[in-house]
Amino acid sequence: MPQPLRSNDPAPTLAEVARRAGVSTATASRVLNRSAPVSTDVAARVERAARELAYVRLRAASARETGVVAVVVFADPAQYHADAFPVRLLSGLRRSLPGAERELAVFTVPRRSRRPPLVRYLCGGHVDGVLLVGPWGDTALVRLLHAARVPVVSLGRPPEPGTVAFVDADNLAGATDAVRRLCASGRRSVATIAGPPDTAAGADRLAGYRQVMAAVAAVRPAVAYGDFSSASGEHAMQRLLDQRPEVNAVFAASDQMAAGALRTLRRRGLRVPEDVALIGFDDAPVAARCRPGLTTVRQPVEELGSRAMELLLGNPARGESVVLPTRLVVRASG
């Protein structure tokens, strides 16, 4: 998939094919990657547009394809567990691969790390595309990949808009739904356990909380930060209760943090939801295992993975993005 460099003749993007065919990028991708059924006349239009733009020719010409897509996960591997977002995402990605025709090479590196040998590898024709997962830091990496004509998609909104194609959940709307529900139940001291503010998910879920707080004057806000892990949620809940004993509702930016908060609440003899209502984010397996069951914001992790792969195989322009809706899943905790 790394395209041969041809001066003054940039490779046509999936978006251009879609525009010419008069369909959405997602539809064009479905047709060209044969990843989902599409009505015959739409498929014909997309295929004609692709032919006219030499999109197919370029795809077919890539005899240099390796059959391997790199997934670079910027995370602490010690935090790997079945509920962890990267682990769930990888399982979605694996399921989205057509047959055994492509393999995923997973590189796990520290958050925001610069790894010159890895960058050389990714740009060196050894992989057909790169998916970035987690806080990948500055834009040097994506600029180098773009320069090497290696398709790249970020899982999660990039720090600077327009720098790279991305797929993300609508974190802002999801957080807004959760916090509105807590306020609507009549709670008057609604806190949040936020994720790291230097991650898109952390920042956007906090922004959603703040938006609702700004609109509901009668409710007192309070923020404690965690790192999305269960232990950090446990500690953040302790700090919140120490500083604001009147807190009676909490929006945690991950289910893991909510599960940790639940442990602290139980230890302090506080009942959920009677004394403190609690809503998490993710709808990870742990949410259903919690007692009481955790009300949470479902993000479609598997679909995030499959849409990212679809976008990647379509050789996306850096402005392209897919933002998937979230959904409030009401259980017993809030």
Place this chain on the structure above:
Amino acid sequence: MPQPLRSNDPAPTLAEVARRAGVSTATASRVLNRSAPVSTDVAARVERAARELAYVRLRAASARETGVVAVVVFADPAQYHADAFPVRLLSGLRRSLPGAERELAVFTVPRRSRRPPLVRYLCGGHVDGVLLVGPWGDTALVRLLHAARVPVVSLGRPPEPGTVAFVDADNLAGATDAVRRLCASGRRSVATIAGPPDTAAGADRLAGYRQVMAAVAAVRPAVAYGDFSSASGEHAMQRLLDQRPEVNAVFAASDQMAAGALRTLRRRGLRVPEDVALIGFDDAPVAARCRPGLTTVRQPVEELGSRAMELLLGNPARGESVVLPTRLVVRASG
């Protein structure tokens, strides 16, 4: 690291360098990879031997090195959790990498699957070496890697001896220690929850159990099989109790299976170790979390990873192997 093919002139192996220097393969590897301090005169001897055998020249000549080692994990990714062997092993492997000079590309594929595109990739100059983890099935894969001069090491004894260099724990001796301890405590109905018999770890731990059983005529044996997972241990324990209510000691071939067995025993109102003594295998984090604490056989997972990497970077001959000792860790369960 994939060596250029040169007719009638096989690349010297680490074992040959070690033999010439009169030291062990492990010591030679430590010197040449600078992975651990070694006395000055030993280091000098190894370096001279390497020079004489042109071992250094070959290593230095590999301008084709990619900086990436592939780890192919044959496992169900749905079973990934912090206690899972591949996850613990990967964390050991990452820690063993010198600086950020090499990256790990992790491929997770179904047990025993044949993946022609992956094999082409691994043999195609895209990686400097391959570590095989889990039940990788037939020997076609290793034969192709050998033919392509791509160094390969198996984590776990290969099904057929001599087919590939490997690193493993001494599963037989570890199991023997555990079962002897159960018999020595005077228990007369000692069962085992065995792993899959088509894996080296499953087969060797079962063989250890059978060896002791054959030597202790007064003890009644019983075998139930699991797949190393917690749920499978829970079910195997149910079958054992249904068929042999008199069972009063169990050796489980993994801590996960022991943790599952513990749940069944508790549900049936049986006390551990008073009614049933229980010993696991691995010394995974779950062993210390169990109540009562789980007596287990410790295998040095991190060291398995680092020794495998060491062996791989030394371009091993297919007959080379490293077998690390296990150690009984006595807690409260047996």
